[in-house]
Amino acid sequence: MNPAHEPKPDPIQITPWKKGMLLIVMLLFGATLFEYYTGGIEERAGWLWPMLFVPLILYLLGIVYGDVPARYYDLKTLKPFPVPFARQFDRCVLSLIVLFTGLLLNLVLLTTGLLMGAGALLTIFYALYMALMLAELPNSLRIFRFIQHVNTMQYVSAIHPETFKKxxxxxxxxxxxxxxxxxxxxxxxxxxxxxxxxxxxxxxxxxxxxxxxxxxxxxxxxxxxxxxxxxxxxxxxxxxxxxxxxxxxxxxxxxxxxxxxxxxxxxxxxxxxxxxx
Incomplete structure (x- = not known):
C-alpha cells in the first residue's frame, strides 16, 4: 500500500516491439508462402512451412490488440489510472479469443506434422513456438484479470454514481x-x-x-x-x-x-x- 517514494524508472513499454514482431512474422509468412508456391520447398509436408507463421500471427495479434501499457498494471507504484480506459475490457476478451485460437492452431499443426512425418527442423520450430506462447500466456492473463477488475468497478460505479466522494x-x-x-x-x-x-x-x-x-x-x-x-x-x-x-x-x-x-x-x-x- 505504501510503496517507496524515491523515483522509479517507468516499466518497459512492451507494445512497440510486439508490433514489430507481428510485422516481421507477417513478412516471413508471405516470403515462405511465395517460396512454397514457386516450388522452393519440396520436402515432406512442405505446406506446413508457410503455415508455421499463421498461429504466431494470431497469437501476436491477440497480444498487441489486448495489450495495456505496463504503467497501468504495475501496482508496485501508484500511477494515475483513467477510468475511461476500462472500456478496453471488450478488446481484451476478443484478444484472448484470438490468442487462444493461435495457440490451439499451433497445437493442431504440430500434431499434424508429427503424424505426417514432417522434417525435424520444422517440428522443432512448432514445438519452440508452443513453448514461447505458453511462456507469454500468464502475462496476457494477468492483463485480462487487471482489466476485468476495472470493468467490475465500472459496473459498481454505474449502480452507485457516487462511488468516489467529490x-x-x-x-x-x-x-x-x-x-x-x-x-x-x-x-x-x-x-x-x-x-x-x-x-x-x-x-x-x-x-x-x-x-x-x-x-x-x-x-x-x-x-x-x-x-x-x-x-x-x-x-x-x-x-x-x-x-x-x-x-x-x-x-x-x-x-x-x-x-x-x-x-x-x-x-x-x-x-x-x-x-x-
Missing part, C-alpha cells in the same frame, strides 16, 4: 492556511480517508487480491482527481481545483503517486497564489 467533501478553506506539521497531519488524515474509500470498493467478484484492489482503486481515484483538476482549472473553479489538488498531494506524499507535469505546475501556481494572498 473532492470538495474533503476540503474547507481553512486548509489553505495550514503549514508545517499541521499540513502533514492533514495530508495523512486525508490519505487515510482515501484508503477507507478504496477499501469500500473491494468486491469479492474481482480476480485481484484485496491488496491489489485497494492499490488499483487508489490509482483510479488519483486518475479521477487529476482529470477533475484539469476541468476545474479550465473552468476557473478555485475551490474544486484546490480540493482535487489536495487529494493528489496526499496520495503523492503517502502513496508515492507519480504526478503529471501539468498538475505539478498547477500545484506551484496555487502555492504562489496562496502565499501572495
Amino acid at each position: 473532492a470538495v467533501a474533503y476540503y474547507s478553506p481553512e486548509q489553505d492556511a495550514l503549514s508545517g506539521a499541521e499540513r502533514e497531519s492533514h495530508l495523512k488524515s486525508l490519505y487515510d480517508d482515501l484508503v477507507e474509500e478504496a477499501k469500500k470498493l473491494v468486491v469479492e467478484a474481482s480476480p485481484l487480491s484485496e491488496k491489489q484492489q485497494i492499490a488499483l482503486n487508489l490509482a483510479v481515484r488519483s486518475g479521477e482527481a487529476i482529470r477533475r483538476s484539469r476541468v476545474a482549472a479550465a473552468e476557473q473553479s478555485n475551490d474544486r481545483l484546490k480540493a482535487n489538488l489536495n487529494l493528489i498531494e496526499a496520495l503523492k506524499h503517502h502513496a508515492g503517486l507519480q504526478v503529471p507535469e501539468d498538475i505539478e505546475e498547477l500545484q506551484l501556481q496555487l502555492a504562489r497564489a496562496v502565499k501572495s494572498a
Whole structure:
C-alpha cells in the first residue's frame, strides 16, 4: 500500500516491439508462402512451412490488440489510472479469443506434422513456438484479470454514481492556511480517508487480491482527481481545483503517486497564489 517514494524508472513499454514482431512474422509468412508456391520447398509436408507463421500471427495479434501499457498494471507504484480506459475490457476478451485460437492452431499443426512425418527442423520450430506462447500466456492473463477488475468497478460505479466522494467533501478553506506539521497531519488524515474509500470498493467478484484492489482503486481515484483538476482549472473553479489538488498531494506524499507535469505546475501556481494572498 505504501510503496517507496524515491523515483522509479517507468516499466518497459512492451507494445512497440510486439508490433514489430507481428510485422516481421507477417513478412516471413508471405516470403515462405511465395517460396512454397514457386516450388522452393519440396520436402515432406512442405505446406506446413508457410503455415508455421499463421498461429504466431494470431497469437501476436491477440497480444498487441489486448495489450495495456505496463504503467497501468504495475501496482508496485501508484500511477494515475483513467477510468475511461476500462472500456478496453471488450478488446481484451476478443484478444484472448484470438490468442487462444493461435495457440490451439499451433497445437493442431504440430500434431499434424508429427503424424505426417514432417522434417525435424520444422517440428522443432512448432514445438519452440508452443513453448514461447505458453511462456507469454500468464502475462496476457494477468492483463485480462487487471482489466476485468476495472470493468467490475465500472459496473459498481454505474449502480452507485457516487462511488468516489467529490473532492470538495474533503476540503474547507481553512486548509489553505495550514503549514508545517499541521499540513502533514492533514495530508495523512486525508490519505487515510482515501484508503477507507478504496477499501469500500473491494468486491469479492474481482480476480485481484484485496491488496491489489485497494492499490488499483487508489490509482483510479488519483486518475479521477487529476482529470477533475484539469476541468476545474479550465473552468476557473478555485475551490474544486484546490480540493482535487489536495487529494493528489496526499496520495503523492503517502502513496508515492507519480504526478503529471501539468498538475505539478498547477500545484506551484496555487502555492504562489496562496502565499501572495
